[in-house]
Structures are given as structure tokens and as C-alpha cells.
Amino acid sequence: MSLKSRVTVPNLDLPLAGGGRFNLAEQKPAAFTMLVVYRGLHCPICKGYLNDLNRKMDDFEQAGVIAVAATSDNAERAEKAKLGWKLDRLPLAYDMPIDIGREWGLSVSKAIADAEPEVFLEPGLFLVDPGRKLYAASVQTMPFARPNFAEVLQAVQYVVKNGYPARGEA
Template structure:
């Protein structure tokens, strides 16, 4: 399995492409947002918190589009589980990708968990699955913001992200956390 490595703001993110519910595929290389691409990685059909989180995102899609942000949510689920997620969670507008490989998830710095049986909603966890992550990527493929988690709880709030985007866009605020080698930077 690919080694877990951090991504740094202002640097290129790895390539990313997935199939989407309803047919077709999505690729970061083909994304043409005005300002950012928002990539939301969710745990999968088995996660009731993911359902509530993505439903909130689905309701706010127009707000993101208004700010020039293209949005996709994706998981390591297969096509059937992703389709069921769309139906069960009543996601009306959100582009839902599936089939994120565990190796690709590692390239993006995401954590992987092992299944532990049925969840509180009675759905079996996959043998292995990806934990949540949220990424804002500039149109040129540079990482702007990332939130990577080991648990399904306490995810970034979409209303707060929208508010932050207003500030970022109004002030041309740069991506932060860009220092890769702090010792070399301190020596300069």
C-alpha cells in the first residue's frame, strides 16, 4: 500500500478521477472552476454522519457555485453502494463519485479504517474504507486547504467554509501551511 504522505498548500495535488453515480466520470484535471474545486471524501453508505453531512452540502451547492466553486463528494464505495447513498440520503444535485482506491486515498494523505460489522443504521462496513477528508484545490491544481480526519465526527462546517471563501476571495488570501522544510526556512 502507498505510504501516507502529507499534502502541502501551494503545491500540486495528485491526479484524481472517479466514476460518478448516474454515469460518466469526473477528473480533477478536467475540472474548470472559476475559483476552487471542493473535494469532499466521505466514509461511505454505512456512515449515518456522512448522510447528514452530504445532505447539508447538497442544500448549499448553489452557494458554492455562486462563489465559483465546483463540488464533488466521493468515497471508496462501489457503484451500488454509492447509488444507494444518493437514494437513501436524498441527494438531489451533488455529484457523487465512487471507487476511490485505497492507494489513491493514501496519495491524498487520507486515513483508512477496517470494517467492524454493522453500524448504528444496520449497514455493514466494508472490509477497508477511507476516512473523511475535505480539500479546496485551485484551478491550477494547487492545494489551498485540507482537512483530513481519522474519525467521522466534527467535520468542517459548510456554512463556515462559505463564510471563509467570502473572505478569501475578497482579500486574495493565500494558502497557508505551505512550509515543507521549516529548518531550512528558519536558516534563511
């Protein structure tokens, strides 16, 4: 199943590494909430990707974007990622249920290495408007070929400045 633009996305209410919760329905972004789903602690590509986003948090905030990363990893693995990867700005949600990931159109993989969980969600990036409708999405079936955060930021700035509508709803 995949989500369509301009359609309300499923709500997410997940615990955050370090305490607290992320509830999508409670977010009040000026432009978008950006949900970045990552594979988990076992993924070195995820580490670099989320570190890039962590460095750009001020830029995204200035563009009106609330960013959060989410994973199907458990609390222990999410805490290790947050601390070990030095994600001091980026909120890290965990325990995203596999069935909810499927509702979001994410791929699910089975472990092929000891370091991997038995099953886990593959990456996705979602821009959700303030009304909780999908604006844009990029979903991968493996760790490669993810959207570049500098380009995503540039696109968000263009969209906000020009009132560019969501596409892909037909």
C-alpha cells in the same frame, strides 16, 4: 503522507453515481474545486453532512466552487447513497482507490461492523485551486469533527474577496 499547500494534488478520475465521470484535471472552477471524501453508505454522519452540502450547492456555485463528494465505496453502494440520501445536486464519485486516498493523506479504517466495507477511507475536505494546487485541507481519522459547510463557504468568500493566499506550505 500528507499534502502541502501550494503543491499540485494527485489527479482523480472517478466514475459518478448516475453516470459520467469526475476528472479533477478537467475542472475549471472560478475559485476552487472542493473534494469532500466521505466514509460510505454505512455512515449516518456522512448522510447528514452530505445533505447539508447538497442544500448549499447554489451558494458554493455562486462563490465559484465546484463541489464533489467521493468515496471508496463501490458503484452499488454509491448509487444507494445518492438515491437513498436524496443527493440530487451533489455529484457523488465512487471507487476511490485506497492507495490514492493515502496519497491525499486520508486515513484508512478496517471494518468493525457488518455494514462496513472491509477497508474504507475516512473523511477529508480539500479545496483545490484552478491550477490543481492544494489551497486547504481538513482530514479526520474518524467520522467526527468535520468542517462546517457554512463556515467553509464564508471562508471561501473571504479568501476570494481579499486574495488571501494558501498557508501551511513551509
